[in-house]
Amino acid sequence: xNNSFLRxxxxxxxMAITIVLGxxxxxxxxxxxxxxxxxxxxxxxxxxxxxxxxxAIKDLMKK
Numbered sequence: 001x002n003n004s005f006l007r008x009x010x011x012x013x014x015m016a017i018t019i020v021l022g023x024x025x026x027x028x029x030x031x032x033x034x035x036x037x038x039x040x041x042x043x044x045x046x047x048x049x050x051x052x053x054x055x056a057i058k059d060l061m062k063k
Contacts, residue, residue, distance in 0.1 A: 011059055022026040022048020 026044030033040065 011056055015056055018052040018055070019045070019048045032055070 022059065024046040026038075026041035029040035029044070030038050
C-alpha cells in the first residue's frame with residue numbers, strides 16, 4: 001500500500017474520533033446539567049473541530 005494513503009487515512013480517523021468524542025462529551029455534560037440548553041454540546045463540538053484541524057495541520061507541516 002501507498003505510505004501516503006495510510007498517513008492520510010490515519011489522519012482522517014484521528015480527526016473523526018476527536019470530533020465524535022467532543023460531541024459525546026458535550027451531550028453527556030448537557031444531560032448532567034439538566035437544562036434544555038445545548039451549550040456544552042455546541043461548545044465542545046466547535047472546540048473539537050478546531051482541535052482536529054490543528055492536529056491535522058500540525059501533522060501535515062511535519063513533512
